Amino acid sequence: MTNQSWCANDIPIINSGISNFWNAAVFVPITRMMDVETTYRKQLILMVTQRPAENLAEIVAKLQAIAQSGRFYAHDVYDQERYTQLSELTGDLIRLTSDASPDQLRLFLDSDTGYVTPKVDVRAATFINDKLLLVQEKSSGQWSIPGGWADLGYSAGQIATKETHEEAGITVRPIRLAAVWAMRQHSYAKQRLNDIYKMFFVCTAETTDLHPGVETAAAQLFTQSEALATDLSLQRNLPADIQMLFECHAAAQWETRFD
Structure with missing residues (x-):
């Protein structure tokens, strides 16, 4: 398999829960996530919106931290693109699962550069x-x-x-x-x-x-x-x-x- 391709077996199964998502999404090289827009966007939104409300903020914060830190440290243009897509996906999740205002969303998504810290x-x-x-x-x-x-x-x-x-x-x-x-x-x-x-x-x-x-x-x-x-x-x-x-x-x- 080349760096620019992946197969159906790489897609996390929704019913397996969040731990299986992290096993698939975090440890699969980011350059293989070529279909984030059509696959991860749909599956992750479905999975996260089924989680208890008190867990959503923590899950979204982790996703955004991975995306933000990844964009800062990635040198490959394809990695930069994938992490940007992951950040956009985070924004979709926030809009679907919270009552945050547009200003709050901008603060959360754009206020940090580099490695994300509390x-x-x-x-x-x-x-x-x-x-x-x-x-x-x-x-x-x-x-x-x-x-x-x-x-x-x-x-x-x-x-x-x-x-x-x-x-x-x-x-x-x-x-x-x-x-x-x-x-x-x-x-x-x-x-x-x-x-x-x-x-x-x-x-x-x-x-x-x-x-x-x-x-x-x-x-x-x-x-x-x-x-x-x-x-x-x-x-x-x-x-x-x-x-x-x-x-x-x-x-x-x-x-x-x-x-």
């Missing part, structure tokens, strides 16, 4: 007089620990300081890394297509004059029971995160928790 979300838990600072999101009216995406050119600690100043108007200094979670391994709402690491810092306040920012409607201090009683933004922080951060704040010593 995105990083940084949260800054600041305690003043043993109360936790939460901000109210203008967009949803829900409450969250200040934070956001890790921007280029900043360390994780600098992001914690920057986001708190932008969202609550005060200057803080991170003193502990309380936890690093893999978002997909926890029950956060509205799981994104990308894999995300969530970093939770405990911070001390260097100024205390709270005022909301452009994206926040309020910035307030809460006891643990008060914080748990708020309408939390569950895609940003869970009740378990609030409890863990109060534990970290009260502890004389703390070992960073991670998945």
Whole structure:
């Protein structure tokens, strides 16, 4: 068999499940996948749409990572073409199996170049007089620990300081890394297509004059029971995160928790 041909035996059987697909699709040389448009597109869409909903995002993310990394490292023009087709197939799957907006699709499909790695979300838990600072999101009216995406050119600690100043108007200094979670391994709402690491810092306040920012409607201090009683933004922080951060704040010593 030449590099530019393949036979029916190379096509994964739908009923064998996802593991057989990976055995066929990942370990067959990509230059043999000449009919991705007509064969893999139909079979993979049928197979994936029959999977439980909670598995779809992970499957699609893996497909996109293979396609994105493959396009970066492949030197052969045929490999480049096949990986591009695989990326287009990923877009088809997302459109069929999610309610992602066109902007979200573009962010997921086009934001990374090279080897695909998880995105990083940084949260800054600041305690003043043993109360936790939460901000109210203008967009949803829900409450969250200040934070956001890790921007280029900043360390994780600098992001914690920057986001708190932008969202609550005060200057803080991170003193502990309380936890690093893999978002997909926890029950956060509205799981994104990308894999995300969530970093939770405990911070001390260097100024205390709270005022909301452009994206926040309020910035307030809460006891643990008060914080748990708020309408939390569950895609940003869970009740378990609030409890863990109060534990970290009260502890004389703390070992960073991670998945």
